[in-house]
Each structure stands twice: as structure tokens, then as C-alpha cells.
Amino acid sequence: MDREFPAYLVLGNKKRIKGQSLSPVPLPANKHYRLISSVEAKAEDATVAQAQLCMEGSLDKKKARGKIVVCMRGKNARVEKGEAVHRAGGVGLVLANDEATGNEMIADAHVLPATHITYSDGVALLAYMNSTRLASGYITLPNTALETKPAPFMAAFSSQGPNTVTPQILKPDITAPGVSILAAFTGLAGPTGLTFDSRRVLFNSESGTSMSCPHVAGIAGLLKALHPDWSPAAIKSAIMTTTRVQDNTRRPMSNSSFLRATPFAYGAGHVQPNRAADPGLVYDTNATDYLHFLCALGYNSTVIGTFMDGPNACPARPRKPEDLNYPSVTVPHLSASGEPRTVTRRVRNVGAEPAAYDVRVREPRGVSVSVRPSRLEFAAAGEEKEFAVTFRARAGRFLPGEYVFGQMVWSDGAGRRRHRVRSPVVVRVGAHRTS
Known part of the structure; x- marks a missing residue:
């Protein structure tokens, strides 16, 4: 900050x-x-x-x-x-x-x-x-x-991706203020928190996830108050798709060594609460989405039934893990031979009606990206539209196994009230797995 x-x-x-x-x-x-x-x-x-x-x-x-x-x-x-x-x-x-x-x-x-x-x-x-x-x-x-500059930049202690458990889902999701935060403090310990410290204070400067999480929890609470009908996934989408990835010098956010950071450091970007209140579109998820996701990861209905009520039988042809309707897109196993890989997403209009959104993509280095359809037209609020994103590796434009980064932005025009629904795009080319 x-x-x-x-x-x-x-x-x-x-x-x-x-x-x-x-x-x-x-x-x-x-x-x-x-x-x-x-x-x-x-x-x-x-x-x-x-x-x-x-x-x-x-x-x-x-x-x-x-x-x-x-x-x-x-x-x-x-x-x-x-x-x-x-x-x-x-x-x-x-x-x-x-x-x-x-x-x-x-x-x-x-x-x-x-x-x-x-x-x-x-x-x-x-x-x-x-x-x-x-x-x-x-x-x-x-x-x-x-008003110090540059800000924000990533803390050295901040956890980073890739997601080693489920690489099809980008982690972290977002970043939020978490360094030298003024916070209420207990009277049972000194400001250092160590036994030798006999001082007592009402407020202290704290750093870590325990500081950034309350910021995001507060934003989520405000969004729920503004939009009582939004699901947790919709709130998450609104927070992720309205972030910023530039600092206050208009340069890409950096790490603690002032080298350019990537989505593996900041996820979708740094939170912007005011923009999250009016995201335009949201990527929502339901129980069926997660059922398909778990089935694609190899869980069977017996295991899924231990923690999920309702129908839990896996479909004969489940979707791919990366088809989970998440506000980011990660393809960790793109073939180096140029074989295409397509993922699907759907968005719901929570803004003006009618509305039309056009897509712009900044392609990851060495990867071509196409989105179909490239224009989404909504007749009313609450209407959902689906689209497909296809990736192909360009021969000789990448290092095998290297992660490369881009972004996909849906925009409904120009002006101060326009919406920019931005998703980070992460691709790994040349990995052995192709399914």
C-alpha cells in the first residue's frame, strides 16, 4: 500500500x-x-x-x-x-x-x-x-x-503459485493490503508479541495473510450487503475480475526486488472494492459445476457422496478440470505440437440491460488464443452466456514446461462507466500430460 x-x-x-x-x-x-x-x-x-x-x-x-x-x-x-x-x-x-x-x-x-x-x-x-x-x-x-511509490508491490513473504495440487486452478486468487497494517491489538502482550516485551498498546503494525484476509472479508461483506442475491462464487468473481495489475507509477506490479511480478505472485491482481461493486459480468458456479470438477479430478461418486448432498453420480463424459467456471483460466498441459486445447466459461450479466461485451486478449508468449463468440449480447440482467477459449502453441516460441501469462478482457465500451471484466490467463506448454 x-x-x-x-x-x-x-x-x-x-x-x-x-x-x-x-x-x-x-x-x-x-x-x-x-x-x-x-x-x-x-x-x-x-x-x-x-x-x-x-x-x-x-x-x-x-x-x-x-x-x-x-x-x-x-x-x-x-x-x-x-x-x-x-x-x-x-x-x-x-x-x-x-x-x-x-x-x-x-x-x-x-x-x-x-x-x-x-x-x-x-x-x-x-x-x-x-x-x-x-x-x-x-x-x-x-x-x-x-502516497509513496511504487505501490502496491508484492511482499517477499507472500505465498506464490503454481498450484501444485490442482494446477488447473490459478492460485493465489488475488492480493490485498497486508504489510505494515495498523490493527487493533491485544492488551495481553507487547507489540512485538514476545515474552520480553512489557509494553502495552491499543494498536500495532501487523503484516501477513492475517491482515490481507480481513480486507477481503470486509469487501465480501460489503458486496453481499449491496447484492444480497449474489452467491459466494459471484462475489469472488466480482473481486477477481475488477482488480488492478499496475502500480501507482502505471507500471506492472513488481515483486520485492522490483522485478516484474506474475499472476503466480498476485493472482488476478490487487483488490479494488469500488469497482467490485459493479463488475458488469460474473462467473458463477453451482453444485453441478463442482461435481464435474471433482469427477474430472478422478473422484468417484462414493467419495463425493461423503461430503456432497444430492445427485453425485459422475457423468459418462465429465468436463475437464480447467472447465470449472472460474474467473481465471489456467491450461497447465498444452501440447507443444500445436494440438488445440479448448476450455469453456459462462458469465452472467449483473449490470445494465441490454448490454454487449467484446473480448480482447493479450496472448501468452508463444501461444495463440481465440475466443468464440468474441461478442456477447445480453437482453436482460441475469441472462447467462457461454463462450469457448481455444489455445494453440506456436512452434519454437516457448521453452518446454515454461509457464507463460496473458489476459482476457470483456468490455462493454468506452467511457467512465464502462466495465472491464479481466481474467488472467496462464498456460504451460510442452508438459507431458495432454488430457
Whole structure:
């Protein structure tokens, strides 16, 4: 999200490095403190790896006392690193990302003045520390910055696809705000959640799925209030097909290293609640859809009957798993020989009546995509239409087994009130399975 809590590390050479923190106290601006790496402060009985990560007991009090200690992110909790520095007598913590966590900075309520910096800034800091015998600096008090750029981008800890259990269904579905979220907090623990923290707060900065899920649950609740007749699948479709895949610089969303992210990182995209309230079309599903899906996956009626009421006999010719009426389209087994693979979808008009939608496809690299019909005309709200999407691999345009990405958009025209019903398209070419 486009909000940060910047806390600056001001170096002895007057360079300022922006990090993030919610530490309640700064280091005095008129006093510079010696900067040392955690490896320099290694305790005699600790390994270099333990000291680098500022594991508990890995720092020598004589070496760390009165200094700002630079620790690497990884393994133990970020706030535990600050406590390790605090117990060793350090006055401040600089938490530097490794290459894998890249540019993701998280604001934590550390027990001492601290700031969390990016990998590239960590490299620059190390260069400064190696350039002088008396590296020094201080850490400023955090503040709040709004409309930061780029935003959103994917957190390093966010789970990613492909779906290894059912590859015909794209996972994740969507992404939502989940880093440094201001949330109500229990009075039974300190803001770090660890036993050594005796502080008590009403609100805290939290990160993770436990923060992004409430955002989506709230959106789903609002949509149900606006549209009481919508099924859970229709609500899910509205959320997925109205997302954004660009950040606030109008560039494709990136990962924590600022490399271009894919639907395996963000699913259909980043949620947009206002657009989800008026999606135009929805991909709905019913019990029969899921019966066909389970049958296509190899479940028999006996197994299905243990958790599904009503008719559960598999049809003689069940649909393919990828024919489940999902708001995304994934074809994980497209033949490299050019043999076509067709999936079907149906949409229901929940917008204006009458309405007409035309399709536009951004094809995955090395794959041709055709949609029939390419225009859907609805005479009334609630009317459903079905369409087929056919995929063919283009010879020599792909790497065998590689996943490639595109999108399919149904649009009902131009102007501010137009609907854009967008679905991510994921294809894997050259996999052995073709059925």
C-alpha cells in the first residue's frame, strides 16, 4: 500500500538512508554513534552465521555496547534481533535485507531505536562502513508518509503459485493490503508479541495473510450487503475480475526486488472494492459445476457422496478440470505440437440491460488464443452466456514446461462507466500430460 513509516539512518558522511520502523524513540540528532556489523560484535562462542543474523546470545557485550549494530534479515524474528542487540548493550539496530527480500521494508515496534533498510541500501551501507575506520550515524524518529511509490508491490513473504495440487486452478486468487497494517491489538502482550516485551498498546503494525484476509472479508461483506442475491462464487468473481495489475507509477506490479511480478505472485491482481461493486459480468458456479470438477479430478461418486448432498453420480463424459467456471483460466498441459486445447466459461450479466461485451486478449508468449463468440449480447440482467477459449502453441516460441501469462478482457465500451471484466490467463506448454 502507498503508506510508509520512514525512519532514517543518518551517516557520518551526512548521507541519509531511508528505512522503516515504529520504534518509539530515536537516537539524538546531535550525537553520532559508532556503527558496526553484527559479525564485528560476534561473541566468542557464536558462529559467524549466528552473529550475522543477531541470534540470541550471539553478540559480545563489550563489542556491542554503545553502538548501532547492523544485522541481516532472516531466520529469527526481526524484533528478536533488536532484543539481542539491546541485551548486548547496543543503542540501535539497522536491519538490512538480504537479496531475496530485496526492497521489502516492514515497520516493527522494536525495543530500541531501529530502522529496516533495503538490500541495495544495505550494500551501500556496507561500502561506507568499509571505507572508514570510524563509521558512525544516528537513527531518526519514524513518521508517516502517504502516497509513496511504487505501490502496491508484492511482499517477499507472500505465498506464490503454481498450484501444485490442482494446477488447473490459478492460485493465489488475488492480493490485498497486508504489510505494515495498523490493527487493533491485544492488551495481553507487547507489540512485538514476545515474552520480553512489557509494553502495552491499543494498536500495532501487523503484516501477513492475517491482515490481507480481513480486507477481503470486509469487501465480501460489503458486496453481499449491496447484492444480497449474489452467491459466494459471484462475489469472488466480482473481486477477481475488477482488480488492478499496475502500480501507482502505471507500471506492472513488481515483486520485492522490483522485478516484474506474475499472476503466480498476485493472482488476478490487487483488490479494488469500488469497482467490485459493479463488475458488469460474473462467473458463477453451482453444485453441478463442482461435481464435474471433482469427477474430472478422478473422484468417484462414493467419495463425493461423503461430503456432497444430492445427485453425485459422475457423468459418462465429465468436463475437464480447467472447465470449472472460474474467473481465471489456467491450461497447465498444452501440447507443444500445436494440438488445440479448448476450455469453456459462462458469465452472467449483473449490470445494465441490454448490454454487449467484446473480448480482447493479450496472448501468452508463444501461444495463440481465440475466443468464440468474441461478442456477447445480453437482453436482460441475469441472462447467462457461454463462450469457448481455444489455445494453440506456436512452434519454437516457448521453452518446454515454461509457464507463460496473458489476459482476457470483456468490455462493454468506452467511457467512465464502462466495465472491464479481466481474467488472467496462464498456460504451460510442452508438459507431458495432454488430457
